[in-house]
Amino acid sequence: MRIGILGGGQLGWMTVLEGRKLGFEFFVLDSDPKAPACRVADAVFTPEQVEVFAKNCHVVTCEFEHIEESLIEAVSHLLVPSHHILKLKRSRIEEKSFYRKMGYPTAHFSFAKAKDLLHELKEFRLPAIVKSEKLGYDGKGQYKIEHTSQIEEVLKNHSPQENFLIEEFVDFLFEFSLIGVRNKRGQVRVYPITVNYHDGGILLYNYTKNIQIKEAEDIITSLMSDLNLVGLLAVEFFFCKDGKVLINEMAPRPHNTGHYTLDGCYTSQFENLLRAIADLPLGSTKLKLPSGMVNLLGISLEDMDMEGILSMEGAKLYWYGKEKRERRKMGHINVVGETQEQVAEKIKSILELLHQRI
Amino acid sequence: MRIGILGGGQLGWMTVLEGRKLGFEFFVLDSDPKAPACRVADAVFTPEQVEVFAKNCHVVTCEFEHIEESLIEAVSHLLVPSHHILKLKRSRIEEKSFYRKMGYPTAHFSFAKAKDLLHELKEFRLPAIVKSEKLGYDGKGQYKIEHTSQIEEVLKNHSPQENFLIEEFVDFLFEFSLIGVRNKRGQVRVYPITVNYHDGGILLYNYTKNIQIKEAEDIITSLMSDLNLVGLLAVEFFFCKDGKVLINEMAPRPHNTGHYTLDGCYTSQFENLLRAIADLPLGSTKLKLPSGMVNLLGISLEDMDMEGILSMEGAKLYWYGKEKRERRKMGHINVVGETQEQVAEKIKSILELLHQRI
Known part of the structure; x- marks a missing residue:
């Protein structure tokens, strides 16, 4: 099966790396042939070549919702998740209004x-x-x-x-996210909760937490069904001081808070996306070990204390190979450990190592 | 860093897929441009182009020891593990005589x-x-x-x-293997023991076993040091009925019995090979969960009961994309579970599913 990906960023890159194992071929559409996913694709297409791209793919997915409408339209007959979900995501107002209309809790x-x-x-x-x-x-x-x-x-x-x-403004106790996956036959799986820490609006790190928030699980399951979604849905929530759970936002694609699944879960979010869109049974979302992730923001490989990071038991580097820009997501480090506390300790050490050298 | 790989088979393929995450570039030399590792390489070279290949790589490794002497010589100044180890491995007689000379136990x-x-x-x-x-x-x-x-x-x-x-002929109780890794600065790590089951001389499946055989660990550690090896060393052992441990053979490269490390260990054998040859600290070889692997021999993707296999919790498919030939290694399925017994059960189910359809 040949899978097309709109967008050549790191989400596409990890999707291709995981999908190679399942025997899929990948065509990537991006204006920058040096983008991460382009470097590992079977073929790369520019936006001008979208017709040829569409003609040669069995199914098309996207790794970024802010894609030009004309491109989406050219592939809409092959697109999973489907057009209406992406449209909803491209307007913060439409997204929030949808939650309100459907009775989902938001600020x-x-x-x-x-x-x-x-x-x-x-x-x-x-x-x-x-x-x-x-x-x-x-x-x-x-x-x-x-x-x-x-x-x-x-x-x-x-x-x-x-x-x-x-x-x-929501004065929350913590932010957390859930990632769900739903395949063509309506089978659903939800990954464990991660608690997320942002810095200036960008995710800095997150880790799995051994709690269940049933209300949030019900919300994501019901959202996937309401949207008739095939693929992944990541939902960011606020856990408020009064115990309420509010939706912050959703993303119908692999999500930064799910990168840990590559090393921490039985099946990664990327593999489950591919299974969903290829009409295969979903993989287990169970945790192998407590896990977490640290984003590498605006840093170069040379800036990093590689010795320190790679010496840490259970730290795994993902380097996207992008040109360095201030606060740009250049890579991430997945972390696994025997306990949640160990994972939190390792994340703390990584953050210290990164600050030492930046 | 740009890493050259002699040979485009599945061992190179998994090395490239793992190495992408560390930010390495890969040049692969193989006469078949459709070989698995070639399909994911940054550039592919034919044996005739070995000089250009060598000129453009910072380090060269191999995924197969039976490589033409002239090729080995052309890259020997960059080759890790080094020439003398490959030479030893290319003659079963030299290999066994080496064990005898050094006092290692063999049949x-x-x-x-x-x-x-x-x-x-x-x-x-x-x-x-x-x-x-x-x-x-x-x-x-x-x-x-x-x-x-x-x-x-x-x-x-x-x-x-x-x-x-x-x-x-050794009437052994079981066959097992150890995989060790040693980097340029002499740091050493050894992976857990796996018990291996062959069928007609080809590995059919293996799984980790929660036992330690100190004698075997001492042998592999000492072998790596005797050989002054940088990279991986896999050693296959017989555990005899009289309790003796004998070396069957060794391989100075990623090994089929170590494929499970991709999903079962903190660091895969492929990543540790790359860390070793790139003079980086070695990663932990600890087990995340009890693990195993089943080889897919002489089967096509269409022959397989994908529904059955992918429905199994903790089964992960690796499909090499090679042309089908009788008993050829076409792919493998890694398995993780909560207990050794669970892994063994899953392997049994996979073997049954495969036989059903072959």
Whole structure:
């Protein structure tokens, strides 16, 4: 079977590396032939070649939801997860409105055009979070507003007609995520909970926690079914101080908080994505060992204390081979250990090693 | 760092897939551009291009010891493990004589030219094992002699000047192997023991066993040091009915009995090979979970009960994408489980599924 991937980033790269083992071929579409997934693909196509790409793939998936509409349309008959899910994800306002319509719990929110932002903000107790409607990932276009005077600064980066989502600030106890997978025949599996730690809107590290939050599991299972999703769904949640669980956001693709599954679980999120879209039985999402992950942000291989990191028992490096940019995700380190505490200790040591050298 | 691999088989393929994660580039030399490792390499070279290949690699390793002498010589200044170890491995007689010279325990053996085989066999109690000196792997050129009358049949396949190794037949309790790794700075790690089951000279399945055989661990550690080896060393042993441990043979490369390490160990044999030759600290060889492996011999993807196999919790398929030939190693299935018994049960089920459909 030949699988097409829209986007050549690290999510596609890990999907290809895992999928090789199942005997699949991979065509990757990206404008940059040096992108991680392109370097391990059987063939690489530019966006202009999307018709040939589509003609030669049995199924197409994507590793990034912010893809040009024309590309999505050219492959929509082959696309898994399907077009309507990606569309929903491309607007923060549509996504949140969907949760509201379907009765899923979220923080209180509203939306407004840039020019009406100040007015709408008056309905919120500050601090509040203001997010641009489009291209929302890794904290991009996202602002924490402590005082209305900050709005002037925000508007400098945006046109008056741009739409914004305004959210009540959630003073959560912790952030966690669940990743679920659903195949064509409706079989469903959910991975263990991970607790996630962000730094400036970008995931810095996460680790598995031996707790079950039934409410969240019910939400993700029901979301996959409501969306009639085939593939992966990652859902980020807030666990609030009053015990409430709120959806922060979802992503219908491999997720950064699931990278640990490559070393920590019976079946990785990448393999399960492929099994789902290839109409194969899903693999077990069970944990082999307590696990975690540290993102390598804006660092080069030379900057890193490789000796220190590779000497750590159970640390596994994934280096994406991308050009270094400030705070860019350059790679990650998966960690396994015998206990949760051991994993947390190792993550702490890795973070220390990284800071030592940056 | 750019790593060259002599040979494009599945051992190279898994080395490349693992090595991508560490950020290495791979050049592969093989006469068949469709060989598994070639399909995932950054560049592929034919044997005629060995000079260019060598000029562009920082280090060269091999995934098969039966490589033409001229190729080995062209890369010998970059070759890890080094030339002398490969040479030793290319003659069954030299290999066994080395063990004898160094005082390592082996079955009683002798050697003779084809024309003198019958005469030499008289010194042995039958059954005995007769093996051609060269190209010995997967049971090739290997004969179990129950009666001297069989020799006539053996000699039909060989020239009178060909050398043969004659070994006493070992009525062992079980076969097991150890895989060790040693890096440039002399750091050493040894993987857990696996018990191995062969079928007609080809490994059919193996699994980890929670026993330690100190004598064998001492042998492999001392062998790596005697050989001044950098890289992997797999040693196959017989555990005899009288409690003795004998060396059957060794291989200075990733080994079929170590495929389980990809899913069962903190660090796979392939990653540890790369760490060793790249002068990096070795990774932990600890077991995550009891593990095993089943080889897929002479089967096509279409022949397989994929539904059955992929439905099994903890079964992970590795499909090499080679052309089907009788008894050829086409892929393998790694298995993990919570207990040794569970792993053994799963292996049994896989073997049953495979037989059902072959």
